[in-house]
Amino acid sequence: MNETQGPGLSRRTLLQTAGAAAAAYTLLGTATGTASADTGTASADTGTASAADGPRTDRLVVHPVPTGLPLNTSFSVKARTPDGEWQPVPVIRARTKTINEKTGAGVVRSSSVANLDFRGTVEVQVTSSKGAIPSARIRPLSYDIAHEVSGDTVTFSLTEPRNLSIELGDADAGAFDLYDNLQLHANPIEKWRPEEDDPDVIYFGPGIHTVPDNVVKVPSGKTVYLAGGAVLKARVEFSHVENARLLGRGIIYDSDAATLVAFSKNIEIDGILALNPKTGYSCTIGQSQQVTVRNLHSYSFGQWGDGIDVFSSEDVLIEGVFMRNSDDCIAIYAHRWDYYGDCRNITVRDSTLWADVAHPVNMGTHGNPEKPETIENIVFSGIDVLQHREPQVLYQGCFALNPGDSNLIRNVRIQDVRVEDFTWGQLLNMRVMANRYNASPGRGIEDVYVRNLTYNGTHASMAILTGYDADRPIKNLTFQNLSVNGTVVHDKMKKPGWYLTTDMVPMFANEHVKNLRFLDADTAAATTAPEITSAGEVTAVAKRVFNHLVTASGLPTSFAAEGLPGGLSFDTRTGLISGVPFRPGSWTVTVSATNSAGTATQSLTLTVRHP
Template sequence: MTFINRNLKYFMILVLLKAIAMQAQVITYPESLRTGMPHNDSYTVRVRTLGGEWKDLYEYKVHVDMDKVQEASMVQFDMGSPVEVMVKKNNGTIREVDIRPLNNKVEYTQMRNAIFFTLERPQYLSVEFNGDRLHNLHLFANPLETETYTEARKGVMYFGPGIHKPDDLPNNQIRIPSNTTVYLAPGAVIKAKLLVDKAENVRIIGRGILDHPIRGIEVTDSKNVLIEGVTVVNPDHYTVFGGGTTGLTVKNLKAFSCKGWSDGIDLMCCRNVVVDNVFLRNSDDCIAIYNHRWNWWGGSSDITVQNSVLWADIAHPINMGGHGDPDSLTGEVLENVTVRNIDILEHDEDDPLYQGSMNIDCGDKNIVRNVLFEDIRVESIQEGRLFCLKVLYNPKYNKAPGNSIEEITFRNITYDGVGENPSLIKGIDENHSVRNITFENVVINGKRMKDVNEFITNEFIKDIKVK
């Protein structure tokens, strides 16, 4: 072996060992958060690499469920290899444990008032003791960051550990210009809205928190925007709002809300959108996709929502089609939407008009078409319906009825529960109908759906297929 080849071999070994060492780690966030975010003492949570030293996590207090606002808990960390987690319940005894989504099949062992479990990969979980879903622990095991900053520089807006409260800014918002990376470092807490308006090539990344903003992040009339890794706690309004934007990607977002109109991700006339690996617990719609509203026109298309956990304490986990342009001669089109690999942990809506875990309300002359719901697991419906497809005229939000719903597929859907209202498929008349709807491999309480005889329907639906 030549000298050069020998050195190259040793260099490659060092690179490999360094890469392995970087991956075999768990990263917790700076303690400065203790002075800026309220603590919840319901749990003590620790994490470690397998066989490593335990690290304490900060148990944040977050608020959930607008019906009667409750105090729940949240912890976060980054992992690059399998980790062991300890969760100790500090008040009362443990009679039963649920770690959801159940599809993740997280197994645990119990020792007195603590449980231990191993995570092989990053994931977002709800740890629930004794059936209590209002005071649960939300555990966010994030992937390792691949891009970090320690200071501001050209093209980088930096928010370091600590509290950032720009009271002197108009409308308490931070405007982000084009060609900018906004980095929220672990331990950063921003008490303001981030606004991307008429901009392009913007990235909002990091492990920081937006705490009680008016809205979390607003992206309007913009192009090529990435939101990745951040957490939004209890905004007054939407967590992420997209209006008239093309090329929006939202990844690894975690969010809570407990107020009226505090939706998760709302999109109006947006195109080429990807929502991937988010956890949304909202007191309004988790995901809402619309056409015209306010200052945006032109319809919506090519939107993918995938690999996510949705928890609607109020309203819909997934909702689309409600707003459009009633003054248009032909109506706007909402099309080419894919919703796949989703765990729905709750759907609770008291008003029958707004019930539906997977909901398409078509109003304002809209046409909703080419929508795929695939690999959806619904764990709980407190009050609501599993499926709801209706062309309607709702005078509270619409100025005209919708036009049609067509070419909708539900594939590989499972639900285990009891007490929900029947699913619903309805048109208005022959010219405002629901047609070409396919249900394929839908399993309810262990039984495959064979027909829609138990649905609420009317004569204005056509070509409904059950496979």
């Protein structure tokens, strides 16, 4: 195999009746537009490195936008490498929705989205069409991106990929425009680009594409590639398949939902912009295993316009995504529709969530009362929440753990999270419930560890923690280093003696919440060493995406792994082994979990089989 073709693809010769990718593409549909001449061609390469290899020179790639894709005129954007020529960056129109709390009507607005790829350093200029800028901010604020405002232009530099919101307004009044803003997705340079005639690739080049029935059904072993400048007006569907991918820097636009992964295994989605789906979710993952969603950017304005919804699935990684949605950004459920079974080993990391309607994170609503299911081993790590605006109290909560339908939620870690001031809602809502979607209450919530969560703002309503009854409680809930407007809330903090610690958040906890603790950063959270609870044997497939979450009891704060095969990496914060293993074989990996009382180790037999 030619290794430059990237993991998971073969250059073997197939029957030419199906043709190469060009023939497959012809069968699927035809381009109805071409790249706009005034945007130029992709890429100003300031070095000699290829997309995959070469010296680490500064490099900038700006992709064209096809004629016919709506643009937005609120901003113009330019970018360059240091001392390079400025390049115009197309600004695309996205649509957002909020809810009028008096009428229930949806309020739809236009917003701006720009994309570029870079390596090294990139300088960016954002110019407002409205004239002089009083002040500007760049979010997430945790990135602390230095910027200058001069007249009608904001200038800043980046040295690593970022998903940003540039907002104009009045800093003294703390008023910035959240709707007529610019979202900039500064992506990494693509590591791999296929040849158009690769028989294992369904290739969409620059232009606007339609396909029969508005669905691209991806066969096992195939890659759908949306090149920069490609716009696909169709859903990409992985159904009952294995070892398939959706890659590129293209756009899925104005489709009935954007991507569907159902009853499938070893699926990867990377780098796509899902823009303005007419209905449905940007990404549905149902009863599937070994799914990775990376660097997905999602904007929705339709009803039930969720970002990524996971049902009854295992070993799922969501990372580096930017979700701006008209319903839940990330939702994790058990049974719904045709999906059945537990949901476990879900990792969401290093991502940015913006909910114009409903929750940034929602968990547990849907399940199967006839055969109760469990949602477990869930990790949210390195999350920035930029907005939560929900008038209905029942659907509030930046992080909502709301088991219904006899679901049990257990072993959840929410760590290293920054929640910026939002418009309307609650910081947390953990509620064992039965609402109008449920045939029965949930069974409970247990073993939840919230560590290093920061909220700075004034709009949060009282947070809610409520068990349903004595048999369906919340138990073993630990907050550590919870910071609200600069004050760490903990059980030994200075406060009136008759106040509860929850009053200091503020937060309401009912009598069915057991073993609720608030600790400062230095207090030991555990009194006994952890025990590793994840499997001792796992199997991966060579050159296919793989995720394995190391889990442990006892509130672990860090993890380690030694002896991993090539192609796999380890996240010490989350305990996740992930990547694409290079070659078949068997490895003995030593994994460990550490808490304030000690360290536990386990030998993990990791077998990588042939594709």
